[in-house]
Amino acid sequence: MIYKHWLFGGPHFMTVIYILWVAVIALAIIILLGMSKKEEQRSRMIKLNNAILFLGSFALIFGLLGQGVGLYEAMEAIQRAHDISPAIMAGGFQASMIAPLYGFGLLIISSIIWFVYRNILQK
Numbered sequence: 504m505i506y507k508h509w510l511f512g513g514p515h516f517m518t519v520i521y522i523l524w525v526a527v528i529a530l531a532i533i534i535l536l537g538m539s540k541k542e543e544q545r546s547r548m549i550k551l552n553n554a555i556l557f558l559g560s561f562a563l564i565f566g567l568l569g570q571g572v573g574l575y576e577a578m579e580a581i582q583r584a585h586d587i588s589p590a591i592m593a594g595g596f597q598a599s600m601i602a603p604l605y606g607f608g609l610l611i612i613s614s615i616i617w618f619v620y621r622n623i624l625q626k
Contacts, residue, residue: 512601516569520605523562527613530555534620545624552620559613566606573599 509517530551537544577595581587 569602
């Protein structure tokens with residue numbers, strides 16, 4: 504399923520979004536493991552926590568950019584073809600929604616992680 508979405512959603516944009524998913528998970532693990540040394544590395548952990556929120560936000564914006572590029576290319580193809588069935592239009596719109604949905608999912612997850620870690624790190 505992940506490969507199908509990667510291919511169908513546009514490999515250029517989906518690759519970056521997948522890398523951002525891995526980065527957020529890695530940062531969350533680094534912060535979790537570093538909490539035992541909370542006092543010595545508190546400022547570093549706060550910066551890493553803020554990076555989690557930034558990467559989630561960037562994933563959504565990058566997904567929307569991918570959707571915009573995909574829709575622009577689709578409109579060019581429709582203009583050249585002069586006649587397109589509604590089923591083909593719906594399939595193209597469905598494909599254009601994959602990257603923003605993955606980006607939005609990462610934003611939700613990273614926001615939750617950021618909020619939880621922010622409350623823990625402030626104590």
